[in-house]
Amino acid sequence: MLENAIKDLLYKIADDQLILGHRNSEWTGFGPMLEEDIAFSSMAQDKLGHSLAFYTLLHQMGEGDPDTVAFMRNADQFHNSQLVELPIGEYDFSLIRHFLYDNAEILRFESLSQSTNEEIAKIATKLKGEVRYHVLHANTLVKQLGSATQESISRLQQSLEYALPFALGIFEPSKHEQELIDAGIYSGEAALQNQWLERISAVLEKTHLKLPEIANLQPVYGGRYGQHTEHLQPLLDEMAEVFKIDPTAEW
Amino acid sequence: MLTPEHIRDFLDEVKDPEIPVLSLNDLGVITGIEVAEDGFVTVRMTPTFAGCPAMEYMRAEVEQSLKRHGVQAFTVQMSFSEPWNSNKISEKGRKALKEFGLAPPQPYQGILVLDILEYAECPNCHSTNTEMRTPFGPTLCRSMHFCLNCRQLFEQFKPL
Known part of the structure; x- marks a missing residue:
């Protein structure tokens, strides 16, 4: 049924945004310089807003209310890719993850803005404008640090090699892939992945970083259907701590 | 009898809390005002940035402003149907x-x-x-x- 296929798609988008938003917020107060502290904190706020837009749409389609959905599920009920739940690590890893993720996300929103589903198209049209700033930020920093010093280049290269198999997991095909493509909801994961490779390659070519041979990598799948690393549950416990003590609390 | 123009004038006094010189009308976030025959007022708003924490505050301010001007039956809806741009x-x-x-x-x-x-x-x-x-x-x-x-x-x- 198309409705279930759409819900599956919306959950993975919303969950990615929520979890990466939370991870980004962990840089608040710890950024390597003030501008980056502000950038990751701002992107955290944007991503939470984006997840809310999709959880609200899911709620209109009969799912639970956004707070309950965000705070009351366990790790195995989350549809995010494993990439976004990994700990923030050092700044080089967070920057590379942000670069790989947001270049994928903007393509997803561009595709969804052409969706035959009007509600989804309206939200995607709005949000892709905001994500442009995230992509601008990531690409600028990767270009600068990817051509700066030996240390910055080798750190980014290592993080790129570590993160890439997880990033390929963003494009884990859904059970409903063909149904969504046939209905014109979006262009599908395989098409997005190809476009994404072109975009990130174009940026990396302007640096001293080398994109590993994708065909030799094993994508990390499973996140879209509830298989997660040991890092997700502690994140959820921390995120929902106040809500679980007092669901009516305002903060 | 209230008209949408009256409501728009009321909303001139509601400012963006983070930029207090800018009214919601001038910010462009009020996307529709309707007054039904029975006087029921519908105000439609859209967020500037989806994650802007001030949007809920602005919605509450719109409701307060309507009440202050004696509007009793109203709804303020937030949606992306006419997305904001600068x-x-x-x-x-x-x-x-x-x-x-x-x-x-x-x-x-x-x-x-x-x-x-x-x-x-x-x-x-x-x-x-x-x-x-x-x-x-x-x-x-x-x-x-x-x-x-x-x-x-x-x-x-x-x-x-």
């Missing part, structure tokens, strides 16, 4: 931003290209010899720039 900021709003010390977003046609994101006129000396320092700032709707002419940092309301 071209919706009025001329009056742009002037107010400049006087407030925030560079207004450059109006654009069609697709927003990178040049417009990075372009900003210094609100202090009006030079356009400026560079973007970071696309993020103290609120989601602001970016930070540096004026190479008067050597001052300044903020811009981001084009979107």
Whole structure:
């Protein structure tokens, strides 16, 4: 049924945004310089807003209310890719993850803005404008640090090699892939992945970083259907701590 | 009998809490006002940035303003059906931003290209010899720039 296929798609988008938003917020107060502290904190706020837009749409389609959905599920009920739940690590890893993720996300929103589903198209049209700033930020920093010093280049290269198999997991095909493509909801994961490779390659070519041979990598799948690393549950416990003590609390 | 124009006038007094010189009308977030035959008022709003924490506050302020003016039956709806973009900021709003010390977003046609994101006129000396320092700032709707002419940092309301 198309409705279930759409819900599956919306959950993975919303969950990615929520979890990466939370991870980004962990840089608040710890950024390597003030501008980056502000950038990751701002992107955290944007991503939470984006997840809310999709959880609200899911709620209109009969799912639970956004707070309950965000705070009351366990790790195995989350549809995010494993990439976004990994700990923030050092700044080089967070920057590379942000670069790989947001270049994928903007393509997803561009595709969804052409969706035959009007509600989804309206939200995607709005949000892709905001994500442009995230992509601008990531690409600028990767270009600068990817051509700066030996240390910055080798750190980014290592993080790129570590993160890439997880990033390929963003494009884990859904059970409903063909149904969504046939209905014109979006262009599908395989098409997005190809476009994404072109975009990130174009940026990396302007640096001293080398994109590993994708065909030799094993994508990390499973996140879209509830298989997660040991890092997700502690994140959820921390995120929902106040809500679980007092669901009516305002903060 | 209330008209949508009356309601729009009431909303002139509701300001963006983070930029108190800018009314919601001038910000362009009020997307529709209807008064039904029985007097029921519907105000439609849309967020500037989806994650803006001030939006809920603005919605509550709209409700307060309607109540203050004696409107009893109303609803304020927030939706993306007419998404906001920075071209919706009025001329009056742009002037107010400049006087407030925030560079207004450059109006654009069609697709927003990178040049417009990075372009900003210094609100202090009006030079356009400026560079973007970071696309993020103290609120989601602001970016930070540096004026190479008067050597001052300044903020811009981001084009979107």
